[in-house]
Structure formats: structure tokens, C-alpha cells
Amino acid sequence: DETLAEFKLTHEQLLQVKKRMRAEMEAGLKKKTHDTAKVKMLPTFVRSTPDGTENGDFLALDLGGTNFRVLLVKIRSGKRRTVEMHNKIYAIPIEVMQGTGEELFDHIVTCISDFLDYMGIKGARLPLGFTFSFPCKQTSLDAGILLNWTKGFKATDCEGEDVVYLLREGIKRREEFDLDVVAVVNDTVGTMMTCAYEDPNCEIGLIVGTGSNACYMEEMRNIEMVDGEQGRMCVNTEWGAFGDNGCLDDIRTIYDKAVDDFSLNAGKQRYEKMISGMYLGEIVRNILIDFTKRGFLFRGQISETLKTRHIFETKFLSQIESDRLALLQVRTILQQLGLNSTCDDSIIVKTVCGAVSRRAAQLCGAGMAAIVDKIRENRGLEHLEITVGVDGTLYKLHPQ
Incomplete structure (x- = not known):
């Protein structure tokens, strides 16, 4: 309980997180602090959400996690708006990612x-x-320079390059078909736009999956990195990097630090590493190792499995936390991982998973509160009604 108490954030601590996120967002928007800001607040050149007049056949690519999707989207406007989608999912082997x-x-x-x-x-x-x-870093809707890889990607000769150019060159090399690449968007922006097609109140996009990030409609007058004062533009916050300057160190635990130290991008994306699916299982594994060393778990025996990084996938966490699951089933899941557990062990594991995911959800909520507050203040409103479009495997699979 003493160890897990660090994962129980108080209301005051969460308000602090919200306040710091707001300050970091402001730093990213301002010209004089943008270069050193960790939360980059990148302009997307998307100036409005859909209005329903969109029409035609489009191809879409989705690259951002362990899978890659190609889609054909047929949009028909008019009285009966319809969207027809066909898609296929392709794996990206780790040797291709890296x-x-x-x-x-x-x-x-x-x-x-x-x-x-x-x-x-x-x-x-x-x-x-x-x-x-x-x-x-986008200079237009159809140009985006990759600043840095995240989430386990590490392909060479891409950082600092325009990804649309890299895609066009790849298509040229194949000499088999031609496509007109019209836009590059962040997944948060895609989520916001898709949701806004159904609900015009949607002006925020949130991803909680392999990684975590958010975007929202900001006033042009506040985006100092782009000329022009009129209207709005969607800003990709890149909030995963919140805390990379040490501003969250007071709530990071030794387990968070261990996960960060052993990751591909140590010292970067610290907020994301406390929230998203790629890392939660690793936090849990580190706690379980510590508990076993201290004799609270698995009769003090650290199995080879428990020493294996990334063994606890998000889907295991989601399964273990599912309320419908009897402790016997938790034991079965642990057995699949080569962990022979008693009933007491299962209770502890379930409690650890709960504490780690609850903190993740609260931290994510504190960040979201900072964005919603900013929009409300931008518009000089006492009360704001807004919809958040959410996507991501963790959000979709997790029982709570």
C-alpha cells in the first residue's frame, strides 16, 4: 500500500498538473519560447472542421503504431450523407520500424x-x-518534416525530412501507380475531423493508444508561429513530451524512471510514458519485480518471464482489470506468462494494474482539462459545451 500510495494523486496534485500543462502549452505557442518549449503546439494548417459538403473517393493511410492501415473512403454529400469505408491492416515488422x-x-x-x-x-x-x-513541423497541409520518431520507431534518414516527399519518392521508385498526396495529418487531427463530421461540437481530438497526444482548435491570434490573426487553426499539442524539462519530476516514481531509462528514447515523452499503452505494462512489471524482491509476491521468486521487457501487453492489463474476471482467471492469465500465482498474488497484481491505469487516466484527464479551459477562456465563455473525439487501442480496450 505504501508503494502504491505514490500512484494515488490528490486533487491538488492533479490541479498542479493541469496548471503546468497550461503553462507549457503557452510556451509552445509563443515565438520567443517555442524553440525551447517541450510541448511543441505544432500548427497543422487545418483551418476548420468538416461542414458536410465533402464528396468523393479518397485513399487514406494510417501509420503510427505497430500496424499500418490503408483505406478507401467513399463520401457522398447531400440529404443522405453516407460514408463507406474499406480497409486492410498490414503488420510492420520490427526490423522495418527500426x-x-x-x-x-x-x-x-x-x-x-x-x-x-x-x-x-x-x-x-x-x-x-x-x-x-x-x-x-508542417509548413503547409501537404508537407510535414518529421521532428523525431516516438513509440518504438527508429528508421534512419527520416528525421528532418518531409514525410510526404519520402512517400512520393517511394511511389516513384515502384513505378506502378500514381497517387495525389493532398494532406498529411496527425492521428489526433484525423480523429477530431472524423468525429466532427458527425458532431459539429467536436473541436478536440485525443489519442490514448500505443502513445498519447491531443489536438484542438486554437485562435489564429494565439499561434505566433503562423502569420495571420483571423479565424482558427487546429494545433497538434504533442503533449507526450510534457514533463521532458523535469516539470513532472515530483510525481514520477522510481518505476517511471526505470521504464524511461530502458526505453528507446530515454528522457523523452515522459508524460506519454505515464499514460499510454506501450508503457503501462512496463510500469506494472517493474513494480511486480520490486514486490517480488521484497518478498510480497510469487514467494520471492523472480521468474525469467518477469525479467522480460514488454511481456505485459496492454491487453493483459485490460483483461486483468476487467471486473467480470474472477481471481481464478487472473491466475490463468499470469500462468500464460509463466507466473505461478496464489490467490493472494492475483489480488496484488490486480491492485497494481488498477493503481497504474487509474493514475494514467487521471493524468490524461488533467491534460484534457487544461485544453478545455484554454478554449473556454479563448472564447470568453463562462460555460463551454464541447465534444472530444477519442481513439486509440488503450481507450477502446480498457474496461474503465
């Missing part, structure tokens, strides 16, 4: 080629939207 940029984009183009064959549309030169869920 190989050369050319290999990564060749793999992407191979998947597109397969999909065009599958749908029988290789001849049509369709407009393509590229959802690319990594920090990009």
Missing part, C-alpha cells in the same frame, strides 16, 4: 499496391490523405 527510411517507405508502398489490387482500383489517380502519428 531499419532504413527507404525500407520503411518501400514497405508502405508495397502495402498500398496490395490494397489497390485488392480493391481493383490501381488505374485511378485518387487523392490520398496520410495520417502520420509522429511529431511533424
Whole structure:
């Protein structure tokens, strides 16, 4: 209980997190502090949400996690608006995620080629939207320079390059089909736009999946990195990097530090590492190792499994925390992981998972509160009604 008490954040602490997030957002928006700001507040060049007049056939790519999706989207406007989608999911092998940029984009183009064959549309030169869920400095809607990889990606020769150019070059190399790449968007922006198509009140996008991030409609007058005062533009906060300057150190635990130290991008994306699916299982594993060393768990025996990094996938956490699960089933899950547990062990494991996910949800909520407050103040309102579009595997799979 003493150890898990660190994971129980008080109302005061959460208000502090909200206040700090707000300060970091302001730093990212201002010209004089933007370069040193950790929360980058990147302009997306998306100036409005959909209005329902959109029409046509579009290809969409979605790259951002362990899977890659290619979609054909048929939008029909008019009295009866319809959206018809066909998609196919392709795996991205770890050696491609961490190989050369050319290999990564060749793999992407191979998947597109397969999909065009599958749908029988290789001849049509369709407009393509590229959802690319990594920090990009955009200069226009169809140009985005990758600032840095996150979430386990490490392909060479991509950072500092325009990802639309890399995609176009990959398509050229294949000499098989042609596409018109019209936009590159962050997954948060894609989520906000998709939700806004159904609900015009949606002006925030949130992702809680492999990683975590949010975007929202900001007033142009506050975005000092882009010229112009009129209207609004969607800003990709890249909030995963919140805390990279040490401003969350007072609530980070030794387990958070261990997870960060052993990650591919140590010292970066610290807020994301306390919230998102790629890391929660690792936090749990580190706590379980510590508890076992201290003799509270597994009769003090640390199995080889428990020493294996990334063994606790998000889906295990979600399963263990499911209220419908009897302790016997928790034991079965632990057995699949090579962990022979008693009933008491199962109770402890379930409690640890609960404490880690609850903190993740609260931290995420504190960040969201900072964004909602900012929008409300921007508009000089006492009361704001707004919808948040949410997506991501952790959000969708987790029972609470």
C-alpha cells in the first residue's frame, strides 16, 4: 500500500498538473519560447472542421503504431450523407520500424499496391490523405518534416525530412501507380475531423493508444508561429513530451524512471510514458519485480518471464482489470506468462494494474482539462459545451 500510495494523486496534485500543462502549452505557442518549449503546439494548417459538403473517393493511410492501415473512403454529400469505408491492416515488422527510411517507405508502398489490387482500383489517380502519428513541423497541409520518431520507431534518414516527399519518392521508385498526396495529418487531427463530421461540437481530438497526444482548435491570434490573426487553426499539442524539462519530476516514481531509462528514447515523452499503452505494462512489471524482491509476491521468486521487457501487453492489463474476471482467471492469465500465482498474488497484481491505469487516466484527464479551459477562456465563455473525439487501442480496450 505504501508503494502504491505514490500512484494515488490528490486533487491538488492533479490541479498542479493541469496548471503546468497550461503553462507549457503557452510556451509552445509563443515565438520567443517555442524553440525551447517541450510541448511543441505544432500548427497543422487545418483551418476548420468538416461542414458536410465533402464528396468523393479518397485513399487514406494510417501509420503510427505497430500496424499500418490503408483505406478507401467513399463520401457522398447531400440529404443522405453516407460514408463507406474499406480497409486492410498490414503488420510492420520490427526490423522495418527500426531499419532504413527507404525500407520503411518501400514497405508502405508495397502495402498500398496490395490494397489497390485488392480493391481493383490501381488505374485511378485518387487523392490520398496520410495520417502520420509522429511529431511533424508542417509548413503547409501537404508537407510535414518529421521532428523525431516516438513509440518504438527508429528508421534512419527520416528525421528532418518531409514525410510526404519520402512517400512520393517511394511511389516513384515502384513505378506502378500514381497517387495525389493532398494532406498529411496527425492521428489526433484525423480523429477530431472524423468525429466532427458527425458532431459539429467536436473541436478536440485525443489519442490514448500505443502513445498519447491531443489536438484542438486554437485562435489564429494565439499561434505566433503562423502569420495571420483571423479565424482558427487546429494545433497538434504533442503533449507526450510534457514533463521532458523535469516539470513532472515530483510525481514520477522510481518505476517511471526505470521504464524511461530502458526505453528507446530515454528522457523523452515522459508524460506519454505515464499514460499510454506501450508503457503501462512496463510500469506494472517493474513494480511486480520490486514486490517480488521484497518478498510480497510469487514467494520471492523472480521468474525469467518477469525479467522480460514488454511481456505485459496492454491487453493483459485490460483483461486483468476487467471486473467480470474472477481471481481464478487472473491466475490463468499470469500462468500464460509463466507466473505461478496464489490467490493472494492475483489480488496484488490486480491492485497494481488498477493503481497504474487509474493514475494514467487521471493524468490524461488533467491534460484534457487544461485544453478545455484554454478554449473556454479563448472564447470568453463562462460555460463551454464541447465534444472530444477519442481513439486509440488503450481507450477502446480498457474496461474503465
